[in-house]
Amino acid sequence: TYTPHHVLVTGGAGFIGTNFVHFWLQQYPDTRLVILDALTYAGRYENLQPLEGQANFRFVHGDILDQPLVEQLLREETIDTIVHFAAESHVDRSIYGPDAFLKTNIDGTHSLLKAAKTVWLDEKPGFVHRFHHVSTDEVYGTLSATDPAFTEITPYAPNSPYAASKAASDHVIRAYQHTYGLQTTTSNCSNNYGPYQYPEKLIPLAISNLLQGKPVPIYGDGQQIRDWLYVDDHNRGIDLIIRTGRIGETYNIGGNNEQANLSLIHELCALLDARFPDSPHVPHNQHIVYVTDRPGHDRRYAIDNSKICSELGYVPAETFQSGLAKTLDWYLSHPDFWQGDVKLFGTHAPSTTLREQ
Numbered sequence: 001t002y003t004p005h006h007v008l009v010t011g012g013a014g015f016i017g018t019n020f021v022h023f024w025l026q027q028y029p030d031t032r033l034v035i036l037d038a039l040t041y042a043g044r045y046e047n048l049q050p051l052e053g054q055a056n057f058r059f060v061h062g063d064i065l066d067q068p069l070v071e072q073l074l075r076e077e078t079i080d081t082i083v084h085f086a087a088e089s090h091v092d093r094s095i096y097g098p099d100a101f102l103k104t105n106i107d108g109t110h111s112l113l114k115a116a117k118t119v120w121l122d123e124k125p126g127f128v129h130r131f132h133h134v135s136t137d138e139v140y141g142t143l144s145a146t147d148p149a150f151t152e153i154t155p156y157a158p159n160s161p162y163a164a165s166k167a168a169s170d171h172v173i174r175a176y177q178h179t180y181g182l183q184t185t186t187s188n189c190s191n192n193y194g195p196y197q198y199p200e201k202l203i204p205l206a207i208s209n210l211l212q213g214k215p216v217p218i219y220g221d222g223q224q225i226r227d228w229l230y231v232d233d234h235n236r237g238i239d240l241i242i243r244t245g246r247i248g249e250t251y252n253i254g255g256n257n258e259q260a261n262l263s264l265i266h267e268l269c270a271l272l273d274a275r276f277p278d279s280p281h282v283p284h285n286q287h288i289v290y291v292t293d294r295p296g297h298d299r300r301y302a303i304d305n306s307k308i309c310s311e312l313g314y315v316p317a318e319t320f321q322s323g324l325a326k327t328l329d330w331y332l333s334h335p336d337f338w339q340g341d342v343k344l345f346g347t348h349a350p351s352t353t354l355r356e357q
């Protein structure tokens, strides 16, 4: 078993990274966490502000592409573990502006790898370390309704610029492990949901629109299937991999929750109807609008998580019902998070117009 002491978390002010930081410091308060985040539109320093002043926490506003900065942090904080979340993560944005995706996700990952190689391998031969890379199941492409779920040996077939950039980053991680002996692990997971997710993504967008009686945009026929993973279940999987996973391996993390987008929204509407029976927006499912499908939209993603379950003893804790209820509770008690200056993009933009009316 490996024990991290000084951890660099990239992208720790984004959705999954924020949840990871809070989860980790609750579980392991003796670890020191250094967060490196460029605070793009998707990163919010406020997510981490309550931790400011704690001896085990430091926030650095900076870019993973800045290799000298990363090297400086690795040295001065004697970092032994990198958990790499930082990325451009929204598929719609990647369709209209792929450059930032290739730059951050590929060059940014490579910049971190070069810094880690310099400080951990070249300067301190024999230094025990871990580099965990957080990736996506979208690298595997799309499934038909009857295809078996993605396993770790499913061939890569990315379809969007986002997925292609993540696939490339996975390959560069692999190459640094095989060529230089960097102690890396990779996880590929399905769609996450939970607190702190930027309201451009389906579940928080739907919650914020439904609460305001505004339409929820659904792509195409709404029958695209995603395998939903509660964010804390994802982070528990990452924790297991860092501590007990085998170096050079990749692990799929999934929540055993395949849902079509439309049935997910209906489930959310039913939850809201039950919570707010006197709301003027009941029944909430009347507030669904169908919009033109995303180009190249993958039909189905499904994760076979048997490797992490059997090798590392992973068990997801949440069902979709319990995770969705927790998520809704969080958004209800944090209106500032979704009522502020939200920058929507692409096909979801019509709801911005409605929001502004």
Ligand code: NAD
Binding pocket: 010, 011, 012, 013, 014, 015, 016, 017, 036, 037, 038, 039, 040, 041, 042, 043, 044, 062, 063, 064, 065, 084, 085, 086, 087, 088, 089, 090, 104, 108, 134, 135, 136, 137, 166, 189, 190, 191, 192, 193, 198
């Ligand atoms: P997010 O967009 O919410 O957050 C990304 C964070 O990275 C932001 O805080 C942003 O400021 C930061 N960032 C972006 N570019 C940076 C740079 N050049 N230097 C430093 N920081 C930078 O993303 P997320 O949903 O939390 O996803 C985190 C990771 O998990 C990503 O690598 C993503 O590909 C992967 N992932 C996400 C999901 C999902 O459902 N959200 C599913 C599978 C994999």
